[in-house]
Amino acid sequence: MTDVLTRWFDPALPVLDQPPEEIALAERERLIISAVTAQAASTMKRRLGSDATRNELTADKRISRQVAFFTLNLANRWGESSYEVPREINMIAAHINWVWWLEDKLVVVVERKRWIATWAVRFKHEKEGNIFLNLLEQEENSLLRVQASL
Numbered sequence: 001m002t003d004v005l006t007r008w009f010d011p012a013l014p015v016l017d018q019p020p021e022e023i024a025l026a027e028r029e030r031l032i033i034s035a036v037t038a039q040a041a042s043t044m045k046r047r048l049g050s051d052a053t054r055n056e057l058t059a060d061k062r063i064s065r066q067v068a069f070f071t072l073n074l075a076n077r078w079g080e081s082s083y084e085v086p087r088e089i090n091m092i093a094a095h096i097n098w099v100w101w102l103e104d105k106l107v108v109v110v111e112r113k114r115w116i117a118t119w120a121v122r123f124k125h126e127k128e129g130n131i132f133l134n135l136l137e138q139e140e141n142s143l144l145r146v147q148a149s150l
Contacts, residue, residue, distance in 0.1 A: 008117030040093035
């Protein structure tokens with residue numbers, strides 16, 4: 001077992017035996033939702049409301065574009081899928097608070113690291129587990145970079 005897997009392995013965490021392809025597809029679709037939501041947010045005029053300043057609107061557009069770019073880029077690294085975008089994506093995008101969103105996504109990434117490391121160790125998928133953890137580490141770094149720019 002590698003150091004990376006050991007660091008995130010949780011023996012008490014219940015995980016299902018799933019093929020690596022299913023896990024990669026689920027991660028890709030999770031990232032695509034984020035990318036499409038961020039893209040939709042970046043195209044909305046005055047998304048923050050009429051009392052938002054020019055600087056706040058500019059920062060919101062910048063963050064939206066950054067999130068859309070890195071999440072779509074990472075989604076493509078997980079593989080291919082034909083995900084259908086939810087109809088309510090514009091409503092979701094209209095209400096995003098980037099501070100909370102980034103915090104939430106960082107929590108999700110940490111949970112996914114634990115789950116994937118435990119899955120990889122328990123079901124002997126160490127190679128895939130290391131690859132998946134590397135992708136999640138890239139996602140975490142991108143989220144932290146955007147968070148630091150707030």
